[in-house]
Structures are given as structure tokens and as C-alpha cells.
Amino acid sequence: MAYHTPVMLEAVLEALRPRSGGWYVDCTLGEGHHAKAILEASAPDGRLLGLDADPEAVRAAQFLLRDYSDRAVLVHTNFAQLAEVAAQCNVNNVDGVFFDLGLSSRQLEAGARGFSFKREETLDMRFDPRGTITAEQIVNEWSEQELAQVIQTYGEEPRARRIARAIVRSRPVHTSGELARAVAAALGGARGRIHPATRTFQALRIAVNRELENLEAALNQAIPLLGQGGRLVVLSYHSLEDRVVKGVLRRAAARCICPPGTAVCTCGHRPELRWITRHVVTPSLEEVRRNPRSRSARMRVAERL
Numbered sequence: 546m547a548y549h550t551p552v553m554l555e556a557v558l559e560a561l562r563p564r565s566g567g568w569y570v571d572c573t574l575g576e577g578h579h580a581k582a583i584l585e586a587s588a589p590d591g592r593l594l595g596l597d598a599d600p601e602a603v604r605a606a607q608f609l610l611r612d613y614s615d616r617a618v619l620v621h622t623n624f625a626q627l628a629e630v631a632a633q634c635n636v637n638n639v640d641g642v643f644f645d646l647g648l649s650s651r652q653l654e655a656g657a658r659g660f661s662f663k664r665e666e667t668l669d670m671r672f673d674p675r676g677t678i679t680a681e682q683i684v685n686e687w688s689e690q691e692l693a694q695v696i697q698t699y700g701e702e703p704r705a706r707r708i709a710r711a712i713v714r715s716r717p718v719h720t721s722g723e724l725a726r727a728v729a730a731a732l733g734g735a736r737g738r739i740h741p742a743t744r745t746f747q748a749l750r751i752a753v754n755r756e757l758e759n760l761e762a763a764l765n766q767a768i769p770l771l772g773q774g775g776r777l778v779v780l781s782y783h784s785l786e787d788r789v790v791k792g793v794l795r796r797a798a799a800r801c802i803c804p805p806g807t808a809v810c811t812c813g814h815r816p817e818l819r820w821i822t823r824h825v826v827t828p829s830l831e832e833v834r835r836n837p838r839s840r841s842a843r844m845r846v847a848e849r850l
Contacts, residue, residue, distance in 0.1 A: 567640035577606030638772030662725035700748030
């Protein structure tokens with residue numbers, strides 16, 4: 546069963562410009578829909594290296610891409626290991642690297658790992674079951690102060706202290722439903738179309754999977770992997786992700802990275818990228834109507850010099 550609708554597919558292909566004979570890297574395979582489109586657009590002999598931290602996603606992508614097995618190498622790994630995996634697969638000077646960040650529909654609807662606050666699921670939230678910490682451990686073992694800091698930093702939740710206090714009082718908390726009810730009670734219930742626990746769940750997921758640290762590491766590994774004219778295309782879905790993407794790309798495209806106020810440039814930095822999209826590209830109103838989950842997508846594109 547297909548759960549995921551690929552976001553901004555036409556825009557991604559236009560940015561990547563897949564061609565026959567090209568090498569492409571999909572750092573977030575998911576079910577493989579973007580990867581399939583890239584392989585189709587780069588026929589007959591374009592090749593793709595696909596990564597995903599979620600073993601269920603890799604299995605789904607293997608099934609979807611079964612007719613392209615001679616042109617696709619799929620690996621179960623976190624994209625923070627991009628450089629190592631690319632070296633092992635003898636992949637370099639690639640024509641495009643693509644990231645589609647965030648949570649997939651499959652993980653929300655069928656993962657049963659506590660990503661959704663709509664059901665009673667074990668509070669796991671690991672993309673990769675080999676991960677060392679779960680959301681249940683954070684919720685039940687971390688101090689109130691540590692919980693508040695995580696929820697405020699990674700969820701951008703202004704009422705983080707109140708939520709952390711409510712979680713501690715509700716311990717033990719074992720399921721996503723129990724956590725959602727504790728957060729909703731702390732905030733006085735739902736007051737709009739966004740569930741009151743949305744930011745808390747986002748924060749815990751980011752903390753469990755070290756998403757922002759891994760993203761920065763992967764982006765910095767992706768840039769030298771690109772050949773001249775190769776494109777880096779990133780879809781992000783919230784401000785924290787986009788801030789990391791913008792920061793890494795801005796530094797790589799800068800002519801000088803000396804501290805502000807430096808009278809004479811001494812850094813010797815040379816730009817590695819040039820911006821293709823100076824501002825974020827967002828999905829069309831028609832796409833948002835067809836796929837509401839695309840509404841928060843933001844695409845940034847840069848090209849290797």
C-alpha cells in the first residue's frame with residue numbers, strides 16, 4: 546500500500562535536471578517516489594544512490610524500485626554517514642543530491658512507533674531501531690528542566706515549562722496517546738486546527754533522532770560530493786530545518802566568512818556553491834489542495850561551482 550504522496554515532484558525534477566548517464570543521491574528515500582521519478586527522468590542509464598535511516602522505508606523503496614535494481618543502490622543508513630557510504634559505493638562527482646526532510650506519511654500512519662498523537666502507540670519515535678534512545682526514555686527519565694529545554698528548543702513551544710511540568714506529573718507515560726492527553730490538559734485542550742501536542746511531538750522526535758545535527762553533517766558532506774554544476778536540492782518542513790539548510794548553503798556560497806566587522810578579509814574562503822533559488826520555493830495552491838501535508842514545504846536549491 547502506498548502511503549506517501551511525493552511533495553513538489555515537478556519542481557524537484559526541474560531543479561535537479563536529471564539526465565541520462567548522471568549520478569544522483571536521494572538521502573531520504575522514504576517509499577522511493579522521488580527516487581523513481583529521478584530514475585525515470587535519467588533513463589536509460591542514470592544511476593541513483595538512495596539512503597534512509599528507517600529500514601521499513603528502505604524495504605518499501607526496494608519494492609517500488611524493483612524494476613530499476615540495476616541502476617539503484619539502496620542503503621539502510623542515516624544520511625549523516627553520506628560520505629562514508631558514497632566512498633564505499635565508489636560514488637563521487639555526482640550530478641545531484643536530494644533531501645526530503647521530516648516525517649513521511651508511512652511513519653505517521655503505519656509506523657506504530659509513537660509519531661502520531663492520534664493513536665495509542667509505544668513512545669519510540671526512532672527512525673532507526675538501532676538508535677540508542679527512545680521518546681519514552683526522554684519523557685520518563687529526563688528532568689523537568691531538561692524536558693522544558695528540549696520542547697522549547699526543538700518544538701519552538703512558548704509554553705514548554707508548563708508542558709514539562711504536566712508530563713512529569715503524569716509519569717509513567719508509555720504511549721503517544723497518554724503523552725498527547727497530558728500536553729493537551731496542560732494547555733487547556735485544542736484551540737484550533739493544530740493539535741496542542743504537535744510541537745511537543747516534533748521536539749521529541751528531533752531529539753531522539755538528532756535530526757538537526759545529522760542534517761548539518763549530511764549537508765556538509767553533500768557539497769564536496771557534487772561535481773561541477775551538480776545541484777543540491779532540499780525540501781524542509783519547519784523553520785528549524787530550514788535554518789540549518791540556509792546556514793550551511795549561505796556559508797558555502799559566501800566569498801568571505803570572516804567575523805562581522807573585520808576590516809580586511811583574512812579567511813581565504815572560496816565559495817563552493819552558487820544559489821539557484823535566492824528565496825524558498827513553496828508548493829502551488831493546487832498541490833496544497835491535493836496534498837495538505839505539502840503546505841509547509843520549502844525548497845532551496847544551490848549548484849556546485
